[in-house]
Amino acid sequence: MKPKTRSLRQTSWVLGLLFVGIVILINGLIWRVPLRVDLTQEKLYTLSPATKRILKNLDDLVTVRVYFSSKLPPNLLVLRDEIRDLLDEYRTYARGNLQVEWIDPLKDPQVEREARRLGIVPVQVNVLEKDKVEVVKAYMGMVFLYGDRKETIPVASDVSNLEYEITAAILKVTSGIQKTVGILLPEDLSLDRDFYEVRTELGKQYTLRTLKPGQKISGVDLLIVVGGEGFTRQDAENIDRFVQQGGNVLFLVDPVKIEEPLTARVNQSPLLDLLKHYGIQVNNDLVLDVSNEIAPFARGFVRFFVPYPYWVKITKRGFNPQLPPVRQLESLVMPWTSSLEFVGDTTDTLVHFEYLARTTDKAWHSTGFFNLDPQSLRPPRPEARRSFVVAALATGRFPRYSADTTQTDTLPSYSPKTHLVVTGTSRFAQTTFVQSFPENLTFFMNLVDYLGLSEDLIEIRSKGVTDRPLKPLTEAQKNLFKFFNIYAIPAILVIVGLVVLVRRKREEKE
Numbered sequence: 001m002k003p004k005t006r007s008l009r010q011t012s013w014v015l016g017l018l019f020v021g022i023v024i025l026i027n028g029l030i031w032r033v034p035l036r037v038d039l040t041q042e043k044l045y046t047l048s049p050a051t052k053r054i055l056k057n058l059d060d061l062v063t064v065r066v067y068f069s070s071k072l073p074p075n076l077l078v079l080r081d082e083i084r085d086l087l088d089e090y091r092t093y094a095r096g097n098l099q100v101e102w103i104d105p106l107k108d109p110q111v112e113r114e115a116r117r118l119g120i121v122p123v124q125v126n127v128l129e130k131d132k133v134e135v136v137k138a139y140m141g142m143v144f145l146y147g148d149r150k151e152t153i154p155v156a157s158d159v160s161n162l163e164y165e166i167t168a169a170i171l172k173v174t175s176g177i178q179k180t181v182g183i184l185l186p187e188d189l190s191l192d193r194d195f196y197e198v199r200t201e202l203g204k205q206y207t208l209r210t211l212k213p214g215q216k217i218s219g220v221d222l223l224i225v226v227g228g229e230g231f232t233r234q235d236a237e238n239i240d241r242f243v244q245q246g247g248n249v250l251f252l253v254d255p256v257k258i259e260e261p262l263t264a265r266v267n268q269s270p271l272l273d274l275l276k277h278y279g280i281q282v283n284n285d286l287v288l289d290v291s292n293e294i295a296p297f298a299r300g301f302v303r304f305f306v307p308y309p310y311w312v313k314i315t316k317r318g319f320n321p322q323l324p325p326v327r328q329l330e331s332l333v334m335p336w337t338s339s340l341e342f343v344g345d346t347t348d349t350l351v352h353f354e355y356l357a358r359t360t361d362k363a364w365h366s367t368g369f370f371n372l373d374p375q376s377l378r379p380p381r382p383e384a385r386r387s388f389v390v391a392a393l394a395t396g397r398f399p400r401y402s403a404d405t406t407q408t409d410t411l412p413s414y415s416p417k418t419h420l421v422v423t424g425t426s427r428f429a430q431t432t433f434v435q436s437f438p439e440n441l442t443f444f445m446n447l448v449d450y451l452g453l454s455e456d457l458i459e460i461r462s463k464g465v466t467d468r469p470l471k472p473l474t475e476a477q478k479n480l481f482k483f484f485n486i487y488a489i490p491a492i493l494v495i496v497g498l499v500v501l502v503r504r505k506r507e508e509k510e
Contacts, residue, residue, distance in 0.1 A: 279344025
């Protein structure tokens with residue numbers, strides 16, 4: 001072997017070993033640093049700034065016990081790895097104030113009893129073993145411990161909303177504050193039947209208390225008023241008394257009642273008088289918009305689906321980018337909604353009115369006689385089209401409503417600074433619509449969190465809610481694409497074929 005060749009080989013070996021050594025050294029130096037690249041637009045796999053702030057402000061150790069079975073089907077093994085990665089990020093940003101323990105309850109009956117005592121419930125999963133499918137019991141829950149306080153996530157089966165649940169649990173267990181939400185419902189509505197998803201989601205973060213018309217409002221941190229009919233003047237005064245004591249209220253009002261078969265009538269509710277007294281007018285109308293959702297209808301035994309202008313779809317442009325509850329939302333469906341207006345004195349600085357959600361500028365509304373039949377709807381005159389507010393936030397000091405001095409003489413003429421949120425329909429939060437449009441539940445919970453708990457949680461809950469509808473094309477654009485697909489592509493292929501044929505002819509002659 002020539003000396004020159006031997007020298008080149010030795011140099012190659014040295015360079016190769018040096019490269020491997022550098023790689024090992026770099027990995028050894030940065031293995032503790034959370035270095036990840038999240039290419040999703042919404043940064044779904046990156047902890048939100050709100051979570052990082054909460055972790056940074058932890059002043060003592062929070063212990064997370066993850067009760068997760070080891071015998072799981074492949075899809076749940078992937079889930080376990082994703083949860084492990086997520087908790088590793090939490091531990092990194094907590095700077096030593098978060099401890100994570102992984103436990104398999106099925107390996108020890110005593111540990112399993114402890115898991116159940118802490119609120120971790122087993123689930124049934126299918127496992128393929130020895131060429132047969134077995135139904136086995138599995139645990140997939142977490143418990144957060146801080147001193148003598150605890151919070152539980154019974155089942156962690158989906159990572160899409162897991163950051164919100166984990167951060168909310170840490171926030172609750174460290175603060176030790178459990179807010180109570182009172183829900184005032186008329187007799188014809190049921191929380192379990194009509195708002196099951198809302199009740200379930202609220203129950204994760206709040207103590208719920210159902211109120212009935214005529215009942216005094218006390219012992220709640222936030223009040224939610226739902227519906228239109230079934231309320232009396234006394235109910236309006238009870239709500240006003242809560243506002244005058246500084247309470248925040250979420251009004252989901254129904255000025256128009258929808259009945260079968262596709263008929264509507266105006267509700268004469270004292271709630272509307274109360275809101276108008278505060279400077280917020282909920283109109284007795286129904287809004288229609290060119291931006292809408294598809295709705296199902298039936299004619300005899302035939303079922304069909306058509307775009308329904310009464311099911312107004314709010315897109316990203318319709319949300320107020322300045323307000324935390326909606327600035328990260330991209331979609332919301334408001335079925336049979338009424339419009340809102342501010343009718344207070346515009347020179348009065350005691351109340352500040354802002355829209356949360358509004359329609360496009362091509363919307364219109366119907367009043368008096370409501371034609372709800374999708375097959376007989378007619379577009380309005382161009383001058384009748386405009387944008388309507390369908391959800392609004394009012395902040396400030398609201399004037400006292402009740403004139404009953406025997407009960408309100410200790411109250412001032414104006415409330416302390418408080419917040420009222422009003423929507424032109426309660427139907428968007430009902431079970432039927434929340435199941436079809438999950439973004440509606442996010443909108444509702446954002447409003448509750450904004451009024452009752454923490455604005456930080458809104459940022460986390462909203463980041464995974466996306467809606468990417470295709471932009472509508474004009475007739476000219478449609479014709480252009482049609483022309484290109486039908487004529488341009490075949491013409492290009494013919495031209496390429498002729499060029500190839502001419503070249504071959506020339507090569508044959510040469």
